[in-house]
Amino acid sequence: MRDRQATGRPGKWRRLAAAVAVSAGLAVAAPSAAHAGNGFFTSQDLTASGAPVGASGKTTGWYTPWDRVRHVAYFNTSNVITIASLAPGASTWSSATAPNVSPVGLVLTGYAYAWDRSSHVIYLGSDNHVHELWYTQDSPVWHDADLTAVTGAPSGLWPTTGYEQGGAQHIVASTTSTHVLYHLVFTPGTGWQAQNLTTFTDGGPYTTLLPVGVSRGDGQTIAYLARDGFIHALSSTTGSGWSDVAIRQAVGANNVYAGLGIFFDAGGSRLAITYVGPVNPTPRHLHELTWTPSAGWSDSDVTAASGGPAFTGAGIGGGLSLASDGSDRIFTVDAANAIWEYVRVRGGRWFAWKDTGDGTVQANNDVTAFAAPDDAAGTSYTDYVVYLDGSGHPHVMDMTTPTS
Structure with missing residues (x-):
């Protein structure tokens, strides 16, 4: 099976207005202190301020740029969703529980939407439908x-990523049982609609690894593992016309085991996709696959470049770009349930830190990371890492990174 478009690249992308990322801990190799967490993270157990215990390790985090409030969402033991928030300058998180929802604790994504100054949490309901929690000023x-009922999309879609792009809301959704890829879109004046993107793909996504999407400023890209064994980049600048590219020149077929993630860099010209491979043999390494207008696609073996350990764990939090210092954070x-961080500094060199001790994170779960500017000028960003501990307590680690 061949890709529909073996060559071609999206147009040059404009600078994004906001970016996200996170920081570091116990050094394996040490850059300057400006790039290193190196023990400077602080940590807060949200149950100490009244938040309920979590039921699974699926968490999400985002900030609302109009008020710079930070938000975290997770599944709690009452099988509902808790949203915790922190105002800029505050030290204590407040929490609220969304009523009358019945989620399945498998997928969760949160994002801000500027059109009506709203926050959104997208989840898979026990009715096998995609649901949207929304809150406005x-x-x-x-x-x-119930977005499945509203749009007429098929039941059983898993919503993996949500974001704003071009004044609209976008949700990437797929299944683990059939080779289908859907795009749910909310446009002011039109409402929610569902678009089946499978016909634009090379036979649809491979069912064992869910696709992820990102806004690029002048468009969007969805990364997915195709049935041909290659990572593909499905891109659009209009929301209706899509171009599918098999990234054959940088990634070998059947080389992707887990950890598919995607992010757009703070400078506005670099797209990154994370993955873990190969499928066989072990040990497996963390990789960052990047695209730039001048160089096209290239692949970095992050494990080898940073001197970090081979990938043996259960979870990967994807990748993030930090606007304040131009770094990538993954x-x-x-396997010992400790958090590791991999940092690519502005000059391109990779470093690795073990941010927490063994046994910190709930077994077989992952972490979420995001960042928010501390003032309107963005002179510094605070990085947040969200996880559930072995007792299900939600924790947020944070560290401030000045602009450099």
């Missing part, structure tokens, strides 16, 4: 909407 309570959980 004008209607400051959590509402629940978080993983190792």
Whole structure:
């Protein structure tokens, strides 16, 4: 099976208005202190301020740029979703529970939407439908909407990524049982609609690894593992016309085992996809696959470049770009349930840190990381790492990174 478009690249991408990322801990190799967490993370157990215990390791985090409030969402033991928030300058997180929802604790994604100044948490419901929790400044309570019923999309879609792009909301969704890829879109004046993207792909995504998407400023890209064994980049600048590229020149077929993630860099010209491979043999390494207008696609073996351990853990938090210092940050959980961080500094060199001790994270779960500017000028960003511990307590680690 061949890709529909073996060559071709998206147009040059504009600078994003906001970026996300995180920091570091116990050094394997040490860059300057400006790039290193190296023990400077602080940590807060949210149950100490009244948040309920979590039921699984699926968490999500985002910030709302109009008020710079930080938000975290997770599944709690009452089988509902808790959203915790922190105002800029505050030290204590407040928490609220979304009523009348019945999620399946498998997938969770949260994001901000500027059009109506709203926050959104997308989840898979026990009815096998995609659901949207939404909260606006004008209607400051959590509402629940059944997007499968509204759009007519098929049941059984797993919503993996949500984001704003081009003044619209976008949700990437797929299944683990059939080779289908869907795109749910909310446009002001039109409402929610579902678009089946499978016909634009090379036979649809491989069912064992869910696709992920990202806004690029002037468009969007969805990364997925195709049935031909290669990672593909499905891109659009219009939301309706899509171009599918098999990244054959940088990734070998059947080389992707786990950890598919995607992010767009703070400088506005570099797309990154994370993965772990190969399928066989072990040990497996963490990789960052990148695209730039000048160089096209290239692949970095992050494990080898950073001197970090081979990938043996259960979870990977994807990748993030930090606007304040131009670094990439990737978080993983190792086999001993400790958090590891991999950092690519502005000059391109990779470093690795073990951010927590063994047994920190709930077994077989992952971490979420994001960042928020501390003032309107963005003179510094605070990095947040969210996880559940072995007792299910939600924790947030944070560290401030000045602009450099």
